[in-house]
Amino acid sequence: xxxxxxxxxxxxxxxxxxxxxxxxxxxxxxxxxxxxxxxxxxxxxxxxxxxxxxxxxxxxxxxxxxxxxxxxxxxxxxxxxxxxxxxxxxxxxxxxxxxxxxxxxxxxxxxxxxxxxxxxxxxxxxxxxxxxxxxxxxxxxxxxxxxxxxxxxxxxxxxxxxxxxxxxxxxxxxxxxxxxxxxxxxxxxxxxxxxxxxxxxxxxx
Amino acid sequence: xxxxxxxxxxxxxxxxxxxxxxxxxxxxxxxxxxxxxxxxxxxxxxxxxxxxxxxxxxxxxxxxxxxxxxxxxxxxxxxxxxxxxxxxxxxxxxxxxxxxxxxxxxxxxxxxxxxxxxxxxxxxxxxxxxxxxxxxxxxxxxxxxxxxxxxxxxxxxxxxxxxxxxxxxxxxxxxxxxxxxxxxxxxxxxxxxxxxxxxxxxxxxxxxxxxxxxxxxxxxxxxxxxxxxxxxxxxxxxxxxxxxxx
Numbered sequence: 001x002x003x004x005x006x007x008x009x010x011x012x013x014x015x016x017x018x019x020x021x022x023x024x025x026x027x028x029x030x031x032x033x034x035x036x037x038x039x040x041x042x043x044x045x046x047x048x049x050x051x052x053x054x055x056x057x058x059x060x061x062x063x064x065x066x067x068x069x070x071x072x073x074x075x076x077x078x079x080x081x082x083x084x085x086x087x088x089x090x091x092x093x094x095x096x097x098x099x100x101x102x103x104x105x106x107x108x109x110x111x112x113x114x115x116x117x118x119x120x121x122x123x124x125x126x127x128x129x130x131x132x133x134x135x136x137x138x139x140x141x142x143x144x145x146x147x148x149x150x151x152x153x154x155x156x157x158x159x160x161x162x163x164x165x166x167x168x169x170x171x172x173x174x175x176x177x178x179x180x181x182x183x184x185x186x187x188x189x190x191x192x193x194x195x196x197x198x199x200x201x202x203x204x205x
Numbered sequence: 206x207x208x209x210x211x212x213x214x215x216x217x218x219x220x221x222x223x224x225x226x227x228x229x230x231x232x233x234x235x236x237x238x239x240x241x242x243x244x245x246x247x248x249x250x251x252x253x254x255x256x257x258x259x260x261x262x263x264x265x266x267x268x269x270x271x272x273x274x275x276x277x278x279x280x281x282x283x284x285x286x287x288x289x290x291x292x293x294x295x296x297x298x299x300x301x302x303x304x305x306x307x308x309x310x311x312x313x314x315x316x317x318x319x320x321x322x323x324x325x326x327x328x329x330x331x332x333x334x335x336x337x338x339x340x341x342x343x344x345x346x347x348x349x350x351x352x353x354x355x356x357x358x359x360x361x362x363x364x365x366x367x368x369x370x371x372x373x374x375x376x377x378x379x380x381x382x383x384x385x386x387x388x389x390x391x392x393x394x395x396x397x398x399x400x401x402x403x404x405x406x407x408x409x410x411x412x413x414x415x416x417x418x419x420x421x422x423x424x425x426x427x428x429x430x431x432x433x434x435x436x437x438x439x440x441x442x443x444x445x446x447x448x449x450x451x
Binding site for chain 2: 011012016021033085149151
């Protein structure tokens, strides 16, 4: 026998199920009077927030190209200078007027989600090279057994995207566009495909 | 909260043989919602090892008491009164303080308060079915509720969910984000549930079954179930061999 490591195992994931809204966005699901607002709902931006205002819009499509109407999407992103509003951010202090995290359910009728936020700055990779501006996504829904992680980069950042340490090491170049949100004016469109020819790249983070 | 230095190391890799795979045909909805291509591995950058922190100011007085948080004044939800308590730990066995824990469930008859729910069991006018809390400095949490009922669901022609409570947990990094479900000790429905059976490892299933704890019951009021939630652990900082920027 050798000494024991005594590590515990992470609790196994289970699907968020069809009623995730009850727990995470009760007001959206029509249950009012318990929480004043749904956590993470509303705009991430106030008058004092630094940075370029954008709206991210999109759908989550299943393998039959049908938009999910029960998905819950969370985003986590840096502020306009590339700092995260988190205790584990040790490089500097993030904009106090930018929380950086939000969550939105897809519309119950159409499935569309939308986030009012700002375009994030660049965050360094582990070796110090800068990653291109990106927004981290986490997607849960009925039928998704373990939350899916992906990133949205920006179509108006071609140069930074080309130098991004993550994007540049993806072998199948044809898949890279699945990570690029398409910017038109202040709107960035980012559709997520769970399966099919254009299946979004998901990360094991 | 204690004045401790925030941790900045990456998380242990997720054991994907332990979690349910994406494609689990016994749970039919997963068939068209499961990515089919290999995930791309991404060792923790700042984007993954940081995460939002929620203050106690978001928590209302009755947010962790589902028996009363939706009830009319002076009334209570119907059902078996229980206390659910435990700790949020990470894989190193260290308590995770300041973790936001959200929970939701069906009522005692197995009915959810949701527009798309069609089960014939009645709604309880005094039960909303959700709550939240933030863990204390040792990672501890608790809430009061009623034991949810099992219910049939459209998958196979006669599939039932065991009694369960859904949990959504935030750790200290976005990579720790987890949604799971708690089951109840002794429930024979656990082992025939297609959603439970998406988990390949029997020990992983057992890790989701809360133990009846008669030592922590509130006498003449409610029984207690203990449910610990384990989040991903973090690597130790033995050497600072990383370049500037992490």
